[in-house]
Every structure is written in C-alpha cells, then in structure tokens.
Amino acid sequence: MLIGGPSMYQWEKYKAYPHDHWWANFVRAARLRTEQLRTELGPDAKITWLIYKQGYVDRAKQENQDLVGLIDSVRERFNLNLVWFHAGPEVINYLNHGQPRDEVKIADLEYFGHSNRACFMFDYSNNIDSACKSWLHEDELIQINRRDFARGAYVKSWGCHTGESMSKKWRAATGTHMIGAIGKTQFMMEELPILTSADGKWVN
Numbered sequence: 001m002l003i004g005g006p007s008m009y010q011w012e013k014y015k016a017y018p019h020d021h022w023w024a025n026f027v028r029a030a031r032l033r034t035e036q037l038r039t040e041l042g043p044d045a046k047i048t049w050l051i052y053k054q055g056y057v058d059r060a061k062q063e064n065q066d067l068v069g070l071i072d073s074v075r076e077r078f079n080l081n082l083v084w085f086h087a088g089p090e091v092i093n094y095l096n097h098g099q100p101r102d103e104v105k106i107a108d109l110e111y112f113g114h115s116n117r118a119c120f121m122f123d124y125s126n127n128i129d130s131a132c133k134s135w136l137h138e139d140e141l142i143q144i145n146r147r148d149f150a151r152g153a154y155v156k157s158w159g160c161h162t163g164e165s166m167s168k169k170w171r172a173a174t175g176t177h178m179i180g181a182i183g184k185t186q187f188m189m190e191e192l193p194i195l196t197s198a199d200g201k202w203v204n
Helices: 025-041 053-063 067-078 088-097 138-143 166-174
Strands: 048-052 081-085 106-112 114-116 119-121 135-137 149-157 178-182 201-203
Touching: 025 048, 025 067, 025 106, 048 053, 048 067, 053 067, 067 081, 081 088, 088 135, 088 138, 135 138, 138 166, 149 166, 166 178
Parallel strands: 048 081, 106 149, 149 178
Antiparallel strands: 114 119, 119 135, 178 201
C-alpha cells in the first residue's frame, strides 16, 4: 500500500469543493483494503504500508492529535511492515531495494492519495495551496526495476485521473498493468474509493 498525505485546512477552506475534511481519508481506505487482503491471504502474508510521513506530522498540528501514533496502532493490529517516506525517490528505492527482490516480489501495489493524470501527489495542498513538493511523476517510472513485480501483479491507483496517462506510462516502464481512473474518484468512510465523474471508468 502506497499512501499519500492529506491536505491542510488552511489551503482548502475557501474552495467550493475542499479536499480532506477528514485526516484519515487515505489511511482509512488503505485499512479497508488491508482487511480484505488479510481475510484473503491470512495473518502472516507480508503487507507493507509505504506512507508519506510529513503530511501526517503537519496535519497532526491542525487536528491536535498524534496521527503518527494512530497510524502506528494500525501497524500493530494488522501485522504490517510500516515504512515512512518523504520524497518520491524513496518510494522507487523501496520498490527496487526494500526487500531482496529476487526472493520477495511485489504481488500487489495500490496507491491511496491525491493524483492527476501524470503524477502521484503525496503532499497536495499540504505545504502549498493546490500544489505539491513530494511526488512520483510518470516520467520517473522508468527507474523502477521490472523484476520487482511478480508475474500477474495487481497494481491500482485509487486516486483521480491516473488512467488518463500514467497507467500507460506505468505499463511501458514496468511491464505490469496499472488500473487507474478516467475522471475523479472520491474516498469514502466505509468502502473503497468510488468514481464520481459522469464519464468516469477504470482502465488499465
């Protein structure tokens, strides 16, 4: 599970459709998906959460809660390998070198966070209004080693617009299909994200 950070209220409060009223938008969705995988694969299957730390450190000040501690409690409950990161290159480095990839292949990779058609935006509207300083861009995907993934690996971005360009670049770079959305998605409380654009669909 690759998890981005939430936006900050100071940037979003004046928008007609503000993002991330709830700090746990992405964490909750990742937890729901983790519960599904635990049921399917059992308690000992290796599941890693690769999560953008600064977003939750910053949002904690707004919430007056220890969000990092709350996320750590999820790690304990679901027996997760929890890895915090700060920048896109760290994500690529973990995919390539975080485990001995000749032995431990990636069978499932899913992204929960802000995105546009060409980029995972890990800190969208966190440091800068409607912009980001930490990302993984489609042009950087060629740095990911194709041998990281198991044959038939399941890859999906639950963020907005990824299916409009980034999914194609992902396939070209890694040899695996990445399911992505045409249009916008909405993160929910008790179910996985849904498509919200009139012509929205999942593509790979």
